Amino acid sequence: MKNKLNSGYRHLFGPIPSRRLGVSLGVDLFHSKVCTLDCVYCECGKTKNLTVSQNEYVPVDNVIYELKNFLSSAPDIDYITFAGSGEPTLHSCLGDLIRFLKCNYSRYRVAVLTNGTLFYEPDIIKQVLDADLVKVSIDAGSFENFDRINRPHHKLELSKIIDGLIKFRKQYNKELWIEVFIVKNINDTMPELNKIKNIINQIKPDRIHLNTLDRPGTESWVEPVEKSVLTDIAKYLNNAILIDKDEISGKISGNDIEKFIIATVKRRPITAKDVSSILKINENDADKCLNALFKNGQVDKKIMPRGIFYFNRN
Ligand code: SF4
Structure with a gap:
């Protein structure tokens, strides 16, 4: 199921x-x-x-x-x-x-x-x-x-x-x-x-x-x-x-990706690689989804030495 x-x-x-x-x-x-x-x-x-x-x-x-x-x-x-x-x-x-x-x-x-x-x-x-x-x-x-x-x-x-x-x-x-x-x-x-x-x-x-x-x-x-x-x-x-x-x-699929990201950033910062690894989806797809959420104002992002991290937008 x-x-x-x-x-x-x-x-x-x-x-x-x-x-x-x-x-x-x-x-x-x-x-x-x-x-x-x-x-x-x-x-x-x-x-x-x-x-x-x-x-x-x-x-x-x-x-x-x-x-x-x-x-x-x-x-x-x-x-x-x-x-x-x-x-x-x-x-x-x-x-x-x-x-x-x-x-x-x-x-x-x-x-x-x-x-x-x-x-x-x-x-x-x-x-x-x-x-x-x-x-x-x-x-x-x-x-x-x-x-x-x-x-x-x-x-x-x-x-x-x-x-x-x-x-x-x-x-x-x-x-x-x-x-x-x-x-x-x-x-x-x-x-x-x-x-x-x-x-x-x-x-x-x-x-x-x-x-x-x-x-x-x-x-x-x-x-x-x-x-x-x-x-x-x-x-x-x-x-x-x-x-x-x-x-x-x-596996977690389809529309659930956005919900997963929003629920996760409430607790910790996350990268496209994390989303890709956890959900077993292509990293580019994870990146697109994160960027869309960023553009919609649903998450924040910060460039760090170890990559781009997405944060909860307070
Ligand atoms: S990492 Fe340390 S400070 Fe953070 S929740 Fe765990 S025990 Fe508490």
């Missing part, structure tokens, strides 16, 4: 086809960026609300209404993924939403993409135990680099976060992945990588993913490491898997 796109929804985005998650419907539990961190590489821009306080940031009933509506046609998707413009564990109803999906739509797997910083709280761990996949982030092994890269809320401590992640792994027996984001000249040194490796070995994830900058982050000084360096780091970090933004499979 063809997946319908849903830019008319406020809390759902995609579905996005990817090799790692199959076809994934995104659920965004925030209207603007709310996070426990303010990472220098964040594609969502600067954190507007830096907090460790849980809240019902968007009404859970509205999210359930949209999920029921979208899932009523039994779309052919593999994952429903909590991600988007904030840290999902900050939403006080995340656990209820995961249970709602597992009880009523058990054919779909549920993923949570989280920075994992709140797992030192036993209640936060409980909220995600029913998910089929949890992906957390570890970008620093030292307090200094945690501050430099992740710019945490003042109440967060790296040692407490690591203890929380180790406790979480002991209770969570489903898929746990760790993503490490490498920032050139900061966490790409051997002493730092050694510390990160030690943390990973204590948490014992099922998979490790390695990432570096490939689109504008929050801070313009952030630089990616070269592919060869990333490959060496991947080997050192227990044969981590390199995140390749081109490794996407599946």
Whole structure:
């Protein structure tokens, strides 16, 4: 069955086809960026609300209404993924939403993409135990680099976060992945990588993913490491898997392209190459579509060293 796109929804985005998650419907539990961190590489821009306080940031009933509506046609998707413009564990109803999906739509797997910083709280761990996949982030092994890269809320401590992640792994027996984001000249040194490796070995994830900058982050000084360096780091970090933004499979067709672009730029900048890779369409067609949206005033664009990026027009 063809997946319908849903830019008319406020809390759902995609579905996005990817090799790692199959076809994934995104659920965004925030209207603007709310996070426990303010990472220098964040594609969502600067954190507007830096907090460790849980809240019902968007009404859970509205999210359930949209999920029921979208899932009523039994779309052919593999994952429903909590991600988007904030840290999902900050939403006080995340656990209820995961249970709602597992009880009523058990054919779909549920993923949570989280920075994992709140797992030192036993209640936060409980909220995600029913998910089929949890992906957390570890970008620093030292307090200094945690501050430099992740710019945490003042109440967060790296040692407490690591203890929380180790406790979480002991209770969570489903898929746990760790993503490490490498920032050139900061966490790409051997002493730092050694510390990160030690943390990973204590948490014992099922998979490790390695990432570096490939689109504008929050801070313009952030630089990616070269592919060869990333490959060496991947080997050192227990044969981590390199995140390749081109490794996407599946198909979304026709009129859905524009809707996909509009829904995506609300969350992150995108290039014609991204659209081409994700939707498996010709890059020229992606370029034409992006330009048409730009001329209509629906997206903005900026020429960057790594190509032309299209942004949400505020
Ligand atoms: S990258 Fe993730 S954890 Fe970091 S600021 Fe952005 S949303 Fe928060």
